[in-house]
Amino acid sequence: MNPKGSLYTVKNYEYKIELRGGYMEIQLWREILSPYQLAVDELVVKFNHIIQEYRNNGQYSPIEQVVGRVKKISSILDKMNKKNLAIEEIEDEIDDIAGIRIMCQFVEDIDRVVEIIRNRKDMEIKCEKDYISHYKESGYRSYHIIVYYDVYTLEGTRRLQAEIQIRTMAMNFWATIEHSLQYKYHGNMPEHVRERLYAASDAIVALDSEMSSVRDEIIDAQNLFTIKANVVSDILVNIQNLYHVANKREVLKIQEEFYQIFATQDLEQLERFCRELDIIAEGYKAQSLR
Ligand code: 0O2
Numbered sequence: 001m002n003p004k005g006s007l008y009t010v011k012n013y014e015y016k017i018e019l020r021g022g023y024m025e026i027q028l029w030r031e032i033l034s035p036y037q038l039a040v041d042e043l044v045v046k047f048n049h050i051i052q053e054y055r056n057n058g059q060y061s062p063i064e065q066v067v068g069r070v071k072k073i074s075s076i077l078d079k080m081n082k083k084n085l086a087i088e089e090i091e092d093e094i095d096d097i098a099g100i101r102i103m104c105q106f107v108e109d110i111d112r113v114v115e116i117i118r119n120r121k122d123m124e125i126k127c128e129k130d131y132i133s134h135y136k137e138s139g140y141r142s143y144h145i146i147v148y149y150d151v152y153t154l155e156g157t158r159r160l161q162a163e164i165q166i167r168t169m170a171m172n173f174w175a176t177i178e179h180s181l182q183y184k185y186h187g188n189m190p191e192h193v194r195e196r197l198y199a200a201s202d203a204i205v206a207l208d209s210e211m212s213s214v215r216d217e218i219i220d221a222q223n224l225f226t227i228k229a230n231v232v233s234d235i236l237v238n239i240q241n242l243y244h245v246a247n248k249r250e251v252l253k254i255q256e257e258f259y260q261i262f263a264t265q266d267l268e269q270l271e272r273f274c275r276e277l278d279i280i281a282e283g284y285k286a287q288s289l290r
Pocket of ligand 1: 071075079095096129136138139140144174175176178179
């Protein structure tokens, strides 16, 4: 055991650690994990921005949802025990301290997301693990990419590893349930539970494949919804802007007309109305910026 007040070097950074009853001072964990929190926050923002870009263009986004987390200290300690790691080794040996999970609607979307990541200049791929073509014994399916990602801190640039898990919402549902059961049984899952989970994982494959067969139809419907939402948003911002600059009675009339057109549920009419309103707003220099 290191003496009280030792200096630990983790990835060339010195951390002063005090040991209390063999446990590291919580401040050390904060210092180690803080840049990982930054990496997770930045990556979540970037992937959410991709979703937003697709939707603003009225296009279907292959990413449905993104979440991120920094690995819990207890899970890091578990992994240190399992892999017999010293604290100095964790940043090199544990590649999912920063974890991003990307959920897609359809299996086909996973390849598109992988391509997006491969083409980025701000993430360098270390390795890819395809647990979809080669699913795990448990029935686990997901595509993992370990990337190197730079964060900028007061101490300078830090090149960190992050794990990006890409899976369908159905795969995610299965993995979440199975993960909780693994936790409950501490890795000793009863055979009958394991078998049920494995059977359920087959059902997930069947569900994903059924959904894929109607993918085009679902995407068309969702695109229509997004386009309509964007048009309505443009119209409302224009009306709101006009309230500040145009004759109130005229704006009320425009608003009334909008409600009538909206009630018809006719997208073409809504788009035409939006274009006309744009021209009126342009006249007042009050165009909407969505
Ligand atoms: P947690 O609690 O999610 O952080 P390796 O270092 O490559 O030998 P490692 O790091 O386990 O092994 O890599 P792997 O197998 O790619 O797994 C990384 C993560 O994928 C796991 O992190 C889980 O989140 C998830 N995962 C892998 N296999 C399974 C599985 O069978 N079921 C479920 N539900 N998730 C799985 P952790 O650290 O295990 O856990």
